[in-house]
Amino acid sequence: MTTEAYYTAAVRFVLDAEGGYVNDPDDPGGETKYGISKRAYPSLDIKSLTIEDAKRLYRRDYWGRASCDALS
Structure with missing residues (x-):
């Protein structure tokens, strides 16, 4: 599995557990x-946060x- 695939799986796990607003x-x-x-x-408008915004925050x-990305 690539590091991108691991990231995608991790984000999916978090989003499935956390839900919406x-x-x-x-x-x-x-x-x-x-x-x-x-x-x-x-300073973030949480109510207006998009899934894509959340994914960018998770990655960064x-x-x-x-x-x-450095983990094996």
């Missing part, structure tokens, strides 16, 4: 969409920072 006052994560939280991205801020 939620703003539950009892949820400690606060406002979230596709697993992206307002707490982590305070999580996959890339953890150097996942």
